[in-house]
Amino acid sequence: MKTPATTKQPPPDNPFPWRCRRCGKQEVVMATTQYEAEVRHDGRLHCFSVPRLEIPVCQSCGEKVFTVEVDAQVQDALREHLKLTEPESP
Numbered sequence: 001m002k003t004p005a006t007t008k009q010p011p012p013d014n015p016f017p018w019r020c021r022r023c024g025k026q027e028v029v030m031a032t033t034q035y036e037a038e039v040r041h042d043g044r045l046h047c048f049s050v051p052r053l054e055i056p057v058c059q060s061c062g063e064k065v066f067t068v069e070v071d072a073q074v075q076d077a078l079r080e081h082l083k084l085t086e087p088e089s090p
């Protein structure tokens with residue numbers, strides 16, 4: 001019995017533009033923007049800005065699409081923010 005030559009592989013990174021889940025238009029493309037983040041951490045709400053957040057944004061309605069990669073950037077920025085605002089412990 002012959003097995004098909006096609007191997008199962010993930011799609012090549014889901015090429016842009018994506019369809020917007022808010023307005024339904026296929027106009028979501030990657031953008032770099034300043035983002036004012038509010039993240040709860042250790043029971044406190046931290047507000048800080050991410051000067052260059054790479055995030056898919058709908059060109060039609062401005063809807064931001066949060067992906068795992070976006071979340072990772074926000075978490076990185078949060079760590080930087082905590083470093084700056086909290087005294088270093090020995």
Ligand SMILES: [Zn+2]
Binds near residue numbers: 021024061
């Ligand atoms: Zn939209």
